[in-house]
Amino acid sequence: MTEPTTRTSRPFSPPTRFAVPARVPVDTPEATRWRTATLTEIRRETARAATFRLAVPGWPGHLPGQHLHLRLTAPDGYTAQRHYSLASAPDDRGHVEVTLDHVEGGEVSGWFHTRARPGDTVEVRGPLSGFFAWAGDRPALLLGGGSGVVPLMSMVRHHRARDLTVPLRLFVSARRPEELIYAGEYGAETTAVFTRSAPAGVPVGRLTAARLAPSLSDPPAGGWEAYVCGSNAFAEHASRLLAAGGQPVERIRVERFG
């Protein structure tokens, strides 16, 4: 049979709203090259979390919200790889930071938390994925749970470092004040929610529709770009609150970790 030529090159778009376009071009050849990074500083954030600062010669630069791929290698060649969100704002001095929870039995986080010291070397590549990136150009509504705040903090730091005036709001959820990562860095843009125990006068409980309502009922011009990051339970809860509160689902970006 004769094939209808009109169909062969027709671009295909799915018949629904999602498929948020990539926010940034992904510079693949540069981003997929493994580079040796040197640990230059370790900062304790909470009893379970610490920030690891890495010098990465040739790092191509990143946008807040992107992540890197990190590889540890044993003397016999055995390797372990993980993806970690970048915590630091773009830094033209060739440094990046990641903030890691000490996962019980964690092969990579365990090494970082119990063995790593300045001067050690690991391998990294990136930045990876344009989907969760925020270029600082659109109003951003950020919802983070636990260490899910890490890529969102990169956005907050970027906003401050560049003196951006585009609206930015951060809601961060932690079990208790002593588990709140970056506690000393939050400003007027941030609302902290505590699910197990809270400082005196602060209610204990999950993020609620009522807490989000003022932001959602009075969005900035052009509307919010929403970024949700955390455990799957947090991501489900927070993304459903946003959708129920009127945030368009095609403008909710979700990053979950198991």
Add this chain to the structure above:
Amino acid sequence: MNITRGFTGLRRGERAGLPPGQYDAREEWPVLSAEVTPELSPSDWSFRLGGLVAEPREWDWEAAHRLPSDTFEGDIHCVTGWSRSGMRFGGVCLDVFLRACRPLASATHAVAYAHTGYTAGLPLADLTDGRAWIVWECDGEPLTPEHGGPARLVVPHLYFWKSVKWVAGLELLDHDSPGFWERNGYHARGNPWEEQRYSGD
């Protein structure tokens, strides 16, 4: 090779049988999706096959369940590094749907798309000959919404971002058309055994 001082590795015993760079998630089945989980009931679900086919077709929940059932049993591999062995998915082999529509000789690739609009680009050869399924059960239970229920695509020999959750259809094309993650820097094919994670790999 850069040796990391003091790193010896904890999970060597679990590496057997896994593609390079993967670890065993054991009983965990992490949820990974970039979008809000849709509220999609079986009565709202449908699966459409179109593009370069002789006869475009659409199946609703009941029609799809009248097709011969099939089971995939085996391992799955996520690009973020975890693998899970011994999965058992129940549904219908994709070959059954494709035979009903008769792909044209010019069809070489497909875009699989979800009811949410999520997309994945695949070579057609990765979807045929008993290597892909539309599934609605996992380990004998209905597939949960977080894992793509009521029905998802499963292409277990590729990284799992190709196994589109809440699958709505396949569009057959005569060229590769990057899907959601492929446009965000991931590999066009995504073969775990060759560690095709990112488009430069």
